[in-house]
Amino acid sequence: MSTSPIHTLDVMPQVQAFTQIVSHRIALDHDVRKESVLNLNQLLADTITIRDLYKKHHWQVSGPTFFQLHLLYDKHFAEQNELVDQIGERIAMLGGVSIAMAADVCEATLIPRPPRDRETPKAQIERLQHAHEIILEEARTMARLAATNGDDGTNDLIVSSILRTNESQAWFVGEHLAGVQ
Numbered sequence: 001m002s003t004s005p006i007h008t009l010d011v012m013p014q015v016q017a018f019t020q021i022v023s024h025r026i027a028l029d030h031d032v033r034k035e036s037v038l039n040l041n042q043l044l045a046d047t048i049t050i051r052d053l054y055k056k057h058h059w060q061v062s063g064p065t066f067f068q069l070h071l072l073y074d075k076h077f078a079e080q081n082e083l084v085d086q087i088g089e090r091i092a093m094l095g096g097v098s099i100a101m102a103a104d105v106c107e108a109t110l111i112p113r114p115p116r117d118r119e120t121p122k123a124q125i126e127r128l129q130h131a132h133e134i135i136l137e138e139a140r141t142m143a144r145l146a147a148t149n150g151d152d153g154t155n156d157l158i159v160s161s162i163l164r165t166n167e168s169q170a171w172f173v174g175e176h177l178a179g180v181q
Contacts, residue, residue, distance in 0.1 A: 020094040032149045037096030038141040039151060042086045042153065043135065045099050045108035050131045050166075051080035053114060057128070060118040065176065069121055070178075075168050083165055090157050111133050125173045132170035139163050 016022060021034045058073035088098040094112070099108055106113070111131045139162045146155040 006138045009176055013149055016028065016097055018097045020097070024093065024095045026093065026153075028094070028151060030151075032151050033094040033096070033142055035149065036146055036151050036154045037091050037094050039138075039145065040087055040091050040094075041096070042108065042110070043139060043158070044084065044091065045105045046111055046131070046135050046138070047080055047083050047087060047100075047162070048105045049111045050107040050128070050135060051077055051084060053111070053128060053131060054080060057115065057124040061121060061124065063121050069124075069176065072172060076172070079169065081162070083162060084159060090154060094154070110138070117164075122177060126175050127168055128173050132166050132173075135166050136163065139161065139166065 005040040021030060021037060024033075025029070026033075053140065054073045056057075058070060058077060061069045061073060079168040088100070099105060111134055112126055139158050143155050143158040146158060
Protein backbone atom coordinates (compact mmCIF):
# COMPACT_ATOMS: atom_id res chain seq x y z
CA MET A 1 0.00 0.00 0.00
CA SER A 2 1.48 3.36 -0.99
CA THR A 3 1.42 6.45 1.15
CA SER A 4 -0.48 9.46 -0.10
CA PRO A 5 1.74 12.43 -1.03
CA ILE A 6 -0.20 14.58 1.43
CA HIS A 7 0.74 12.35 4.36
CA THR A 8 4.42 12.30 3.43
CA LEU A 9 4.51 16.11 3.55
CA ASP A 10 3.63 16.05 7.23
CA VAL A 11 7.04 14.56 8.05
CA MET A 12 9.12 16.92 5.92
CA PRO A 13 12.04 18.39 7.85
CA GLN A 14 11.68 22.01 8.86
CA VAL A 15 14.29 24.64 8.24
CA GLN A 16 13.22 26.96 11.05
CA ALA A 17 10.58 26.76 13.77
CA PHE A 18 7.95 29.51 13.71
CA THR A 19 9.07 30.93 17.06
CA GLN A 20 12.80 30.61 16.34
CA ILE A 21 14.85 33.70 15.53
CA VAL A 22 17.95 32.95 13.47
CA SER A 23 21.03 35.09 13.72
CA HIS A 24 21.39 37.76 11.07
CA ARG A 25 24.23 40.21 11.28
CA ILE A 26 22.19 43.41 11.24
CA ALA A 27 23.50 44.91 14.50
CA LEU A 28 20.31 44.30 16.49
CA ASP A 29 20.14 42.28 19.69
CA HIS A 30 18.38 38.90 19.51
CA ASP A 31 15.71 39.90 22.05
CA VAL A 32 14.94 43.12 20.16
CA ARG A 33 14.56 41.20 16.90
CA LYS A 34 12.39 38.58 18.62
CA GLU A 35 10.04 41.22 20.03
CA SER A 36 9.82 43.01 16.68
CA VAL A 37 9.07 39.73 14.88
CA LEU A 38 6.28 38.97 17.35
CA ASN A 39 4.77 42.44 16.88
CA LEU A 40 5.19 42.41 13.10
CA ASN A 41 3.50 39.02 12.87
CA GLN A 42 0.48 40.51 14.63
CA LEU A 43 0.46 43.43 12.19
CA LEU A 44 0.90 40.97 9.33
CA ALA A 45 -2.11 38.89 10.42
CA ASP A 46 -4.24 42.02 10.66
CA THR A 47 -2.94 43.43 7.37
CA ILE A 48 -3.71 40.18 5.56
CA THR A 49 -7.19 40.28 7.10
CA ILE A 50 -7.96 43.86 6.05
CA ARG A 51 -6.51 43.19 2.61
CA ASP A 52 -8.90 40.26 2.20
CA LEU A 53 -11.76 42.32 3.65
CA TYR A 54 -11.18 44.88 0.88
CA LYS A 55 -11.34 42.12 -1.75
CA LYS A 56 -14.54 40.70 -0.21
CA HIS A 57 -16.17 44.13 -0.35
CA HIS A 58 -14.82 44.70 -3.87
CA TRP A 59 -16.66 41.58 -5.03
CA GLN A 60 -19.82 42.23 -3.02
CA VAL A 61 -20.41 45.98 -3.19
CA SER A 62 -23.71 47.14 -4.67
CA GLY A 63 -25.87 50.23 -4.88
CA PRO A 64 -25.58 53.74 -6.31
CA THR A 65 -21.89 54.08 -5.34
CA PHE A 66 -20.97 50.68 -6.78
CA PHE A 67 -18.50 51.91 -9.37
CA GLN A 68 -16.62 54.31 -7.07
CA LEU A 69 -16.41 51.82 -4.19
CA HIS A 70 -15.57 48.90 -6.47
CA LEU A 71 -12.52 50.79 -7.76
CA LEU A 72 -11.57 52.19 -4.35
CA TYR A 73 -11.74 48.79 -2.66
CA ASP A 74 -9.55 47.27 -5.35
CA LYS A 75 -7.00 50.10 -5.05
CA HIS A 76 -6.86 49.69 -1.27
CA PHE A 77 -6.54 45.91 -1.65
CA ALA A 78 -3.45 46.42 -3.83
CA GLU A 79 -1.93 48.85 -1.32
CA GLN A 80 -2.54 46.46 1.57
CA ASN A 81 -1.08 43.63 -0.49
CA GLU A 82 2.12 45.66 -0.86
CA LEU A 83 2.21 46.13 2.93
CA VAL A 84 1.81 42.37 3.42
CA ASP A 85 4.95 41.82 1.35
CA GLN A 86 6.91 44.54 3.15
CA ILE A 87 5.99 43.23 6.60
CA GLY A 88 6.78 39.62 5.66
CA GLU A 89 10.16 40.62 4.28
CA ARG A 90 11.00 42.66 7.39
CA ILE A 91 10.20 39.63 9.55
CA ALA A 92 12.59 37.52 7.46
CA MET A 93 15.25 40.23 7.64
CA LEU A 94 15.01 40.14 11.44
CA GLY A 95 15.53 36.37 11.38
CA GLY A 96 11.93 35.35 12.00
CA VAL A 97 9.26 33.33 10.24
CA SER A 98 6.18 35.17 9.04
CA ILE A 99 2.64 34.01 9.56
CA ALA A 100 1.34 33.01 6.15
CA MET A 101 -1.58 30.59 5.99
CA ALA A 102 -5.24 31.59 6.22
CA ALA A 103 -6.00 29.35 9.21
CA ASP A 104 -3.08 30.82 11.16
CA VAL A 105 -4.08 34.36 10.19
CA CYS A 106 -7.66 33.72 11.37
CA GLU A 107 -6.38 32.55 14.75
CA ALA A 108 -4.08 35.53 15.17
CA THR A 109 -5.99 38.53 13.81
CA LEU A 110 -7.62 41.05 16.11
CA ILE A 111 -10.06 42.10 13.38
CA PRO A 112 -13.52 40.54 13.82
CA ARG A 113 -14.57 38.06 11.16
CA PRO A 114 -17.17 39.48 8.78
CA PRO A 115 -20.30 37.56 7.84
CA ARG A 116 -20.32 35.67 4.56
CA ASP A 117 -23.34 37.72 3.55
CA ARG A 118 -23.30 40.76 1.28
CA GLU A 119 -23.53 43.89 3.42
CA THR A 120 -24.64 47.40 2.55
CA PRO A 121 -21.92 49.83 1.49
CA LYS A 122 -22.40 51.66 4.80
CA ALA A 123 -21.82 48.46 6.79
CA GLN A 124 -18.80 47.60 4.63
CA ILE A 125 -17.27 51.02 5.25
CA GLU A 126 -17.94 50.89 8.99
CA ARG A 127 -16.34 47.44 9.13
CA LEU A 128 -13.28 48.72 7.23
CA GLN A 129 -12.98 51.78 9.47
CA HIS A 130 -13.05 49.55 12.56
CA ALA A 131 -10.35 47.31 11.07
CA HIS A 132 -8.19 50.35 10.27
CA GLU A 133 -8.59 51.62 13.84
CA ILE A 134 -7.39 48.29 15.22
CA ILE A 135 -4.32 48.33 12.99
CA LEU A 136 -3.57 52.00 13.68
CA GLU A 137 -3.78 51.59 17.46
CA GLU A 138 -1.47 48.57 17.51
CA ALA A 139 0.90 50.08 14.93
CA ARG A 140 1.38 53.26 16.99
CA THR A 141 2.20 51.21 20.10
CA MET A 142 4.54 48.92 18.16
CA ALA A 143 6.31 51.85 16.45
CA ARG A 144 7.06 53.46 19.81
CA LEU A 145 8.35 50.15 21.17
CA ALA A 146 10.57 49.56 18.13
CA ALA A 147 11.99 53.09 18.47
CA THR A 148 12.65 52.58 22.18
CA ASN A 149 14.41 49.28 21.41
CA GLY A 150 16.58 50.87 18.72
CA ASP A 151 14.94 48.94 15.87
CA ASP A 152 14.82 51.87 13.50
CA GLY A 153 14.08 49.72 10.44
CA THR A 154 10.91 48.30 11.98
CA ASN A 155 9.90 51.71 13.31
CA ASP A 156 10.37 53.21 9.84
CA LEU A 157 8.29 50.48 8.18
CA ILE A 158 5.48 50.93 10.68
CA VAL A 159 5.44 54.74 10.59
CA SER A 160 6.24 55.38 6.92
CA SER A 161 4.22 52.58 5.38
CA ILE A 162 1.72 50.94 7.71
CA LEU A 163 0.51 54.02 9.59
CA ARG A 164 0.42 56.33 6.59
CA THR A 165 -1.35 53.83 4.34
CA ASN A 166 -3.96 52.93 6.94
CA GLU A 167 -4.61 56.54 7.94
CA SER A 168 -5.10 57.49 4.30
CA GLN A 169 -7.36 54.54 3.57
CA ALA A 170 -9.45 55.11 6.72
CA TRP A 171 -9.95 58.71 5.63
CA PHE A 172 -10.87 57.78 2.04
CA VAL A 173 -13.47 55.18 2.99
CA GLY A 174 -14.78 57.31 5.84
CA GLU A 175 -15.52 60.21 3.51
CA HIS A 176 -18.07 57.99 1.77
CA LEU A 177 -20.18 58.24 4.93
CA ALA A 178 -20.04 62.04 5.16
CA GLY A 179 -23.60 63.22 5.65
CA VAL A 180 -25.02 59.66 5.70
CA GLN A 181 -27.32 58.90 8.63
